[in-house]
Amino acid sequence: MAEKKFKRFHSGESNAYVPVSGKETNTGYVDIFLSHSPLLPEVKYEWLFDLKYLKASAKDLDMQHSDAKKQLQDYSSSCLMKDRRNLKRAVILFIVKKQIRTV
Secondary structure (H helix, E strand, C coil), X not given: CHHHHHHHHHCCCCCXXXXXXXXXXXXXXXXXXXXXXXXXXXXXXEEEEEEEEEECCCCCHHHHHHHHXXXXXXXXXXXXXXXXXXXXXXXXXXXXXXXCCCC
């Protein structure tokens, strides 16, 4: 059951959130902001995501993670976000092992 809900959410079939990419704040641009949908007021949380793409050989994973957490903290305290209740933050690190070329 949880897998079905997960697939619905990621395929865009869910009305729980309004996804916003590149939302501008006074501290920069948020990678992904999931605002609760007015269609479902019972949704409790809103989400800020910071995405990082790193090479597998990167030596500074901890530093990148710390920087992303600081960036999310800055975004969440910005004038556009600071009054939002139940705002959650998450860092997503993509570790790239091999460069894939597309044409």
